[in-house]
Amino acid sequence: MRTIVQGMAACLLLVAAGAAGQENGGPTPYDKAMARGQKALAAEDWLTAAQSFGQALRLKPGDEEAAKAFKDAVKKIEVYNTRIDPLKGRTMERYGSTGSRDAIRDGLAWLVKKQAEDGHWTNTSPQPHAKDDLAPTAFALLALLADGSCEVEGEHREAVRKGIAWILARQQDGGSFGGATHYSEGLAALAVVEAFAMGGTDETFLAAQKSLNYVVEARCPKGGWVYQPSTQEGYGDVSVSGMMFQPLKQAQMVYLDFRYDTLLEFADWVESVTFESGEVPYRPGQAAPHHAPSLTAIGCLTRIYAGDTRETSPSLALGVDRVFAAKDQLRSHIYFLYYGTMLAFLVGGDSWRTWNEPMMEYLLSKQAKEGDDKGMIWDPEEYWAKLGYVDPVLFHSMAMLSLECCYRYVPHPMVPEEEPKEE
Structure with a gap:
């Protein structure tokens, strides 16, 4: 059975006992969880604090003291600290392109408008x-x-x-x-x-x-x-x-x-419907043309987040290769561009470098440079746009998230960055 892997310590421990009181009059499970949390706060161990206060909140739902302590601890963890300067700027210099900063600034301004x-x-x-x-x-x-x-x-x-x-x-x-x-x-x-x-x-x-x-x-x-x-x-x-x-x-x-087993069970389901070729269908057992690179990208993302690796899973390795081999399609399918960009950044190294450049080139070429819609990224000839399923706000938002990908989430800790290939 795979294990959920993430860039922090072990997952939040869930407590089976729901009662907050004990007949012997000693410390209740709630009291113990709160005490562990306070001790962790004093030691600036934010992860343990979040775990402990989360346990307390599960034991006593709606408890204001536990809720406030839990939220304060989560803020200290700073899961999204790459979104804030100066780390955002450094992350963009390493993984992205400083040339996309103006595009992101203008694009967000258009969204707000x-x-x-x-x-x-x-x-x-x-x-x-x-x-x-x-x-x-x-x-x-x-x-x-x-x-x-x-x-x-x-x-x-x-x-x-x-x-x-x-x-x-x-x-x-x-x-x-x-x-x-x-x-x-x-x-x-x-x-x-x-x-x-x-x-x-x-x-x-x-x-x-x-x-x-x-x-x-x-x-x-x-x-x-x-x-x-x-x-x-x-x-x-x-x-x-x-x-x-x-x-x-x-x-x-x-x-x-929430029930963390849901993540594992879904990843197991995705693996079970994945073909030996690495392709992932829209629904179990469906054959082409329902296979699409975007679906394979979704499947690969799910399995990597759940702890699978290309070294231990041949179908995952083949799926990742299929996604990157189809990168020319990112110009015609916004969902493939969106999920493929997330996967490319997750894998890192050459995979990211060879994906990031054409992705940015395409999106920046579709951005309005002047007029009332300055900053908008829109391609009416894109597959879903032509069918009428994706409007400018949806398309533009996925484009923004793709340009922001390098600092939206931290690189996955279990996916070592590939070394540049020697010339």
Whole structure:
């Protein structure tokens, strides 16, 4: 059985005992967890503190003291410190390109200009079943969060505050944000989780926790997640599952509480549907033309995040090779560009260098340099744009996140950077 691997210490220990009291009158499990947390705080051991206060919060849900201590400890961990200067600048110099800084600045300014007064971004897609304002709002917020703005600080903090408030106002008792599809639900959950981790309010913390409960419960019994939130029948599909997996992975990184086995089980499911060739289908057993490099990129990302390596998994190694061999398609498929960029940065080395240059060249060539839409990145000839499933805000946000990729998340600790090839 694979183990979840991440750049921090062991995962949050979950406590089976739910009672906060003991008949013998001694320290309760809650008391012990709080004491461990306070001791860890004094030693500036932020990881242990987050684990301990998280245990206390699980034992006594809603406890204000435990909730505040947990959030304070998570802030100290600084999972997203690469998004803040000076580390952001150094990271961009090493992994990205200083030439993309102006493009990112202008692109974020365009996004903020397109935000409605109540905090949302409007989906202008002509496809009726794709018209859901939750998806573009969440994607736009992720682009702003990736650049270092959050609800309380950063150049675009007001836009983030309004956008998160709009999403939180939609949340239902079961944790859903009322999205038309699970694409929207996964994106919204990811935005709220990241907003919390970057210094969110108490309301954001509670909403993040509720959204994780929904994501876990919405999974199909046979594996993965399905497109429509109204059903859990049959098998999930890899495409929408990729969106629902991401908030769980980021929540794990900041010690939010959910059933971590969900990550392992999903990665096992992805491995089980992967063909020997390394290709990943849309749904189990489907043959071409349902294979797409974007799906293979999603599958590879999932498995690497769960601890698989190319050295120990032949199908993963073949899948990664297939993604990079298809890099010419990044100019015609925005989802492939988005997921492929994340995978290339995760793998690092030559894979990143040979991917990053054509990715930036393409996106910068599609950015408006003047006029009312200065900063917008949009390609109406892209596959999904022509079909009417992707509107300018969605396309632009994925482009922004791809340009920001080198500082959005820290490099994965279990993927050593490849050495440059000798000339």
